[in-house]
Amino acid sequence: MSRIPFLTAILLIALIAICSSQTTAIKAGKLIDPASGVVLTNQVILVEGQRIKAVGSNVAIPKGAAVIDLSRYTVLPGLIDGHTHILLQPEDEGEIPPIITKSQAFRTVQGVAAARAELEAGFTTLRDVDSEGAGFADIAIRDAINQGIIPGPRLFVSGDCLTITGGHMNLVGINPDIQVPEPGLLTDSRDAMIAAVRRNIKYGVDLVKIYATGRTSQNDPVTLEPLCTFSEEEIRLVVSEAKRWRKDVAAHAYGGQGAKNAILAGVRSIEHGMFLDDEMLKLMVERGTFWCPTLCVYIPEDEKTPVNDMIKRIIPRHKDTFQRAMKLGVKIAFGTDVGAYTHGHSAREFVKMVEYGMKPIDAIRSATITTSELVRMEKEIGTIEPGKYADIIATEGNPVDDIKALTRVVFVMKEGKVHKGLRD
Numbered sequence: 354m355s356r357i358p359f360l361t362a363i364l365l366i367a368l369i370a371i372c373s374s375q376t377t378a379i380k381a382g383k384l385i386d387p388a389s390g391v392v393l394t395n396q397v398i399l400v401e402g403q404r405i406k407a408v409g410s411n412v413a414i415p416k417g418a419a420v421i422d423l424s425r426y427t428v429l430p431g432l433i434d435g436h437t438h439i440l441l442q443p444e445d446e447g448e449i450p451p452i453i454t455k456s457q458a459f460r461t462v463q464g465v466a467a468a469r470a471e472l473e474a475g476f477t478t479l480r481d482v483d484s485e486g487a488g489f490a491d492i493a494i495r496d497a498i499n500q501g502i503i504p505g506p507r508l509f510v511s512g513d514c515l516t517i518t519g520g521h522m523n524l525v526g527i528n529p530d531i532q533v534p535e536p537g538l539l540t541d542s543r544d545a546m547i548a549a550v551r552r553n554i555k556y557g558v559d560l561v562k563i564y565a566t567g568r569t570s571q572n573d574p575v576t577l578e579p580l581c582t583f584s585e586e587e588i589r590l591v592v593s594e595a596k597r598w599r600k601d602v603a604a605h606a607y608g609g610q611g612a613k614n615a616i617l618a619g620v621r622s623i624e625h626g627m628f629l630d631d632e633m634l635k636l637m638v639e640r641g642t643f644w645c646p647t648l649c650v651y652i653p654e655d656e657k658t659p660v661n662d663m664i665k666r667i668i669p670r671h672k673d674t675f676q677r678a679m680k681l682g683v684k685i686a687f688g689t690d691v692g693a694y695t696h697g698h699s700a701r702e703f704v705k706m707v708e709y710g711m712k713p714i715d716a717i718r719s720a721t722i723t724t725s726e727l728v729r730m731e732k733e734i735g736t737i738e739p740g741k742y743a744d745i746i747a748t749e750g751n752p753v754d755d756i757k758a759l760t761r762v763v764f765v766m767k768e769g770k771v772h773k774g775l776r777d
């Protein structure tokens with residue numbers, strides 16, 4: 354240190370100060386504003402530190418600002434997926450669940466890679482709803498991302514989730530004489546439900562998830578009525594206990610009495626919901642309940658994958674429910690269930706939403722504005738506006754004209770840091 358002349362040291366300190374408040378100017382050829390539905394042209398976005406400072410066509414680029422030229426691309430806010438599983442991988446969907454076949458350490462490593470794949474696909478925020486027996490690995494990954502140890506989206510996580518003996522996330526076909534670890538929290542009494550909520554919150558979850566109906570194979574084979582697993586009173590107990598700690602509840606619910614119980618009990622969102630009838634959808638509109646449809650997880654990624662009879666019957670019902678929900682004005686929050694299929698491929702959900710009749714701009718709104726409300730971050734993310742986090746992505750082609758452009762994300766910035774695309 355003593356060998357560095359005093360003036361040089363001062364200059365170095367000044368340079369570090371300038372760099373830490375570095376202004377970046379992004380030149381956007383096209384800029385989608387999901388709030389107004391307008392596609393603006395030739396915009397400049399100024400980013401200072403983690404946040405957006407200014408946006409407009411007449412914004413002057415300050416001297417010394419780093420310039421990122423996206424004038425050939427379409428720029429939009431970072432995408433938000435309301436239903437993911439970073440600790441689940443496609444190979445885990447086989448007969449034997451990962452809690453039996455993999456160590457938590459290995460699953461965590463896979464989760465780190467999954468988080469990165471999601472970020473690079475344009476998803477800057479995820480609501481991750483069940484680590485499926487990986488304990489609190491989701492919390493560890495969230496914290497590691499927040500501390501800058503690994504790259505990844507901003508995560509809202511649920512840890513393991515509440516279910517009943519014999520319900521979803523409870524292993525079946527197991528020798529009853531041997532003890533096996535369970536992927537879900539078996540809460541067969543009201544005391545157990547309250548204790549599970551408190552335990553999860555104590556260790557750092559952002560939300561609570563409950564399995565209000567069973568798995569698809571437990572649907573009635575004739576009527577497809579899902580298995581109802583909790584009463585309205587029981588779910589109300591979970592919602593009120595979570596609320597005491599200022600946490601929301603997401604309910605896995607395909608439809609039927611289980612879904613109705615969850616809606617009436619005041620959950621924040623219904624997950625999957627392919628059998629929601631008009632009465633339930635209207636109740637959701639009245640109560641402001643969000644719906645994460647997860648259309649694509651029931652549709653194989655390639656045509657060679659066999660589809661069982663139950664799923665074949667679910668797909669058209671799901672489409673019909675999606676179209677009725679749109680008409681009735683349900684808050685449809687983009688949610689994919691990715692993890693059950695390949696991480697980084699979630700944009701296929703947009704394509705399906707548009708195929709089922711949603712306008713591309715509404716599908717984008719669903720994955721930005723609506724999901725930002727779902728995670729109560731609407732003042733911080735979801736649009737490109739001064740004061741919000743600089744979560745900004747760019748696509749080759751304009752997704753408002755061609756929704757498949759969202760499969761071609763070329764640039765990702767999260768909180769002012771570039772994670773994909775044009776680097777210095």
Ligand SMILES: [Zn+2]
Binds near residue numbers: 436438
């Ligand atoms: Zn899921």
